[in-house]
Amino acid sequence: QKEVEQNSGPLSVPEGAIASLNCTYSDRGSQSFFWYRQYSGKSPELIMFIYSNGDKEDGRFTAQLNKASQYVSLLIRDSQPSDSATYLCAVNAGSSNTGKLIFGQGTTLQVKP
Amino acid sequence: DTAVSQTPKYLVTQMGNDKSIKCEQNLGHDTMYWYKQDSKKFLKIMFSYNNKELIINETVPNRFSPKSPDKAHLNLHINSLELGDSAVYFCASTNSYSGPNTGELFFGEGSRLTVL
Numbered sequence: 001q002k003e004v005e006q007n008s009g010p011l012s013v014p015e016g017a018i019a020s021l022n023c024t025y026s027d028r029g030s031q032s033f034f035w036y037r038q039y040s041g042k043s044p045e046l047i048m049f050i051y052s053n054g055d056k057e058d059g060r061f062t063a064q065l066n067k068a069s070q071y072v073s074l075l076i077r078d079s080q081p082s083d084s085a086t087y088l089c090a091v092n093a094g095s096s097n098t099g100k101l102i103f104g105q106g107t108t109l110q111v112k113p
Numbered sequence: 114d115t116a117v118s119q120t121p122k123y124l125v126t127q128m129g130n131d132k133s134i135k136c137e138q139n140l141g142h143d144t145m146y147w148y149k150q151d152s153k154k155f156l157k158i159m160f161s162y163n164n165k166e167l168i169i170n171e172t173v174p175n176r177f178s179p180k181s182p183d184k185a186h187l188n189l190h191i192n193s194l195e196l197g198d199s200a201v202y203f204c205a206s207t208n209s210y211s212g213p214n215t216g217e218l219f220f221g222e223g224s225r226l227t228v229l
Binding site: 032034038042043044045046049086088090092098099100101102103105106 | 144146153154155156157158161163168169203207209211216217218220221222223
C-alpha cells in the first residue's frame with residue numbers, strides 16, 4: 001500500500017475554472033501536510049502547508065485537511081495556464097520531527113486557455 | 114544568489130563508473146537532504162543530515178554514500194553506477210526547529226544522472 005496516494009492525471013481544466021487536487025495518506029500519526037508545485041524540468045516549490053483540520057486559504061489556493069478520513073486536497077480557483085504543473089502532496093512522516101517528507105506521485109494539472 | 118545549489122546539473126556516464134554530486138545551501142539551515150526522483154516523477158527521500166549528523170538513512174544500496182563536511186554542504190557519492198540509478202537527484206534543506214512547518218523544504222535545481 002502506497003503511503004501517500006494521488007491520481008497521476010492529467011487533470012485538465014479550462015482557464016478560470018476551479019481545479020481540485022486530492023491526496024490520501026496511510027499514516028494516522030502524520031501531523032503536517034504540504035503541497036508542492038513542480039514545473040516540468042524544475043525543482044519542487046512549496047505552495048502551502050496545513051496541519052489543522054479544515055480549510056486554509058492563501059490567495060487563489062485553498063488546502064483542505066480531514067484527518068479522520070486521512071484526506072488532503074488543494075483547490076485552485078480561477079485557474080491560469082501558468083498553474084499547469086505537477087502538484088505533489090507530501091506528508092510529514094508520523095511523529096518525526098526530522099522533516100522527513102513522504103511524497104505522492106503527483107498530479108499533473110493542465111489548464112487550457 | 115542561489116539558495117540551494119547543486120553541481121553538476123547533468124551527468125552522463127557508463128555503468129560501473131563512480132560519480133559525485135555536490136550541494137551547498139546559503140540559507141543558514143541546519144538540515145539537508147538527498148531525494149531521488151525517478152522517471153515517473155516519484156520523489157523519494159534517501160538521506161538527511163542535521164548539523165553534520167546522519168539522521169535519515171533510507172533503504173538505499175550501500176553504493177550510495179552521503180557526506181556532510183559542515184551544515185551548509187552535503188555531497189553524494191555513488192559507486193559502481195547501474196542503469197537503475199538514472200534519475201534526477203535533488204538536494205534540499207530546511208530548519209529542524211520550524212515546528213509544524215518542518216517539511217518546508219527548499220530544493221536545489223536537481224542533478225540529472227544518466228547511466229548508459
